Amino acid sequence: MNKSQIKSFLKKQIKLSCYAEMDSLKPGNVHKYSSGHGMSIKDFYASADIIANYLTKDNSHFSKKILKCVKEIKKRIKQNTNLGIILLLAPIVSIILEVGILDKKSLYKKISLFIKNQTIKNSIPIYSAIKIAAPGGLGNSIKYDVNKLPNITLYKAMNYSSKKDLIAKQYVTGFGDIFTIGLPAYKKFKNIWHSEKWALTGVYLTFLKKLTDSHIKRKNGKKIAEKIKIEAKKYYKLIKNNKNSGEIDKITKKLLFFDKKLKYMQINPGTTADLTVATFFVEKVTQKQQKKI
Numbered sequence: 001m002n003k004s005q006i007k008s009f010l011k012k013q014i015k016l017s018c019y020a021e022m023d024s025l026k027p028g029n030v031h032k033y034s035s036g037h038g039m040s041i042k043d044f045y046a047s048a049d050i051i052a053n054y055l056t057k058d059n060s061h062f063s064k065k066i067l068k069c070v071k072e073i074k075k076r077i078k079q080n081t082n083l084g085i086i087l088l089l090a091p092i093v094s095i096i097l098e099v100g101i102l103d104k105k106s107l108y109k110k111i112s113l114f115i116k117n118q119t120i121k122n123s124i125p126i127y128s129a130i131k132i133a134a135p136g137g138l139g140n141s142i143k144y145d146v147n148k149l150p151n152i153t154l155y156k157a158m159n160y161s162s163k164k165d166l167i168a169k170q171y172v173t174g175f176g177d178i179f180t181i182g183l184p185a186y187k188k189f190k191n192i193w194h195s196e197k198w199a200l201t202g203v204y205l206t207f208l209k210k211l212t213d214s215h216i217k218r219k220n221g222k223k224i225a226e227k228i229k230i231e232a233k234k235y236y237k238l239i240k241n242n243k244n245s246g247e248i249d250k251i252t253k254k255l256l257f258f259d260k261k262l263k264y265m266q267i268n269p270g271t272t273a274d275l276t277v278a279t280f281f282v283e284k285v286t287q288k289q290q291k292k293i
Contacts, residue, residue, distance in 0.1 A: 006100060010093050010285065011052045017281040018048030018085065021273060024200035025255050027208075027235065028228075028262030029273040033252075036263040039079060047073050047081040055086070055093045062094035063118070063154075067125040070133050083133040084167050084274030087126070088175070089281055091115065096285060104179065104286045112174030116155050123154035166214045166271045175278070181210055182279030192240070196280075201255070202239055204276045208232035208269055215270035228267060231258070 001009060022032055022041045030039050054069045055062075069086045073079075095110050096102065102110065154171065161168035170177060182203055189202025207213075209232040217225040235258055242251055262268070 001101065003097070006097060007056050007058075010096060011056045013281060013284045014052040014055060014089060014093070015048050017089075017277050017284060018044065018051070018082075020196055020200060020280055021277045024197040024204065024276075025252060025259070026201065026204045026269070026273055026276065027232075027255055027259040028267055028269045029204075033256060034259055034263070036259075037266070037268050039081060043077050043079060043081050047077055050076065051082060051086055051089065055090055056097070061122050061125075062090045063122050063125040063129075065094075066090050067129040067132075070129040074132055080133040082274075083130065084271055085277050086129075087167050088170060088178075088274055088278035091171075092175075092278075092282065092285065102286060104183065104282065107282065107286055108174055108179050115158070115171050115174070118154040120151060120153050123152075123157070126154060127157070164214065164217070166211055167274065170275075170278075175282075177207070177211065177275060178279050178282055181206060182275060183283060186279055186283055189239070198239065200276055200280055202236075203279050204269075204272055205232055205236040205239065207272045207275050209236045211272070211275075213269040213272045215272075216267055220265075220267055224267065228262070228269065 022030070022044055025031055025033050028036075030036050030041060030044060032041055035041065050072045051069050054072065055065050057065060057068075060068075066086050069090075070080075070083060073081060091111055091114050092107065095107065095114055099110070158168040158171035162172045163169075166177070185203045185206035186199050189206075190196070190199040193199060193202070209229060212222070212225045212229055216228055235255060238251055238254060
């Protein structure tokens with residue numbers, strides 16, 4: 001593919017990845033089965049279009065693209081719908097626009113180098129974007145407070161935040177959780193259900209049971225975040241062990257019960273949803289057959 005084709009391909013895959021996430025049942029998060037937290041699927045569809053348009057624009061540093069996405073979403077949607085998705089997709093898009101389509105192993109290696117090579121100056125727009133989006137429960141930090149635009153490199157800022165924020169952790173580990181947890185989970189559940197939307201539900205529940213969701217932890221506290229992590233295991237087992245498509249209605253009903261419970265408690269595993277989108281995006285942009293397009 002030439003650069004124009006790659007740009008078009010990435011724009012399409014950003015939209016498809018975000019749309020596919022909306023089609024999958026993600027307990028506690030917004031999806032086609034249920035809105036929540038003052039947001040609807042229309043907000044996320046509109047946000048996906050904005051992200052696809054601005055992350056693939058030429059002649060702009062990836063951090064400025066992130067800032068532009070956040071500003072446009074704030075202006076048009078009036079909410080922080082997709083900050084985590086923007087932060088996760090932006091480096092991947094920038095790398096592929098620069099060097100072309102890569103296999104998963106090569107992309108994994110490139111991401112770490114890409115993040116570590118960002119200077120203080122070209123990292124500042126990202127801090128501004130996070131400040132504008134104001135993710136729920138972000139608060140202030142004694143050291144490297146994003147509200148004061150930290151005068152350090154992106155890698156150092158993310159490294160400082162990595163123990164309490166899963167998006168920051170991805171920036172430090174080269175998106176390690178995407179490659180070592182998300183992608184294997186997608187493959188597993190795709191083989192079980194032969195369905196992208198159920199594979200993404202599987203990825204979502206895998207992340208939810210393995211990792212402590214940052215958004216829940218910030219807004220609801222660590223104790224509740226850990227409880228949700230334990231409860232998620234039950235629902236993970238439900239879709240892992242029931243391979244009969246005839247059980248879909250029963251499984252859907254149980255997942256929607258979990259969904260309703262979380263939303264009633266005002267618990268939103270937003271970071272888990274972001275990781276799910278990023279996993280699907282990596283899967284789609286690194287498939288071998290895409291190299292022939």
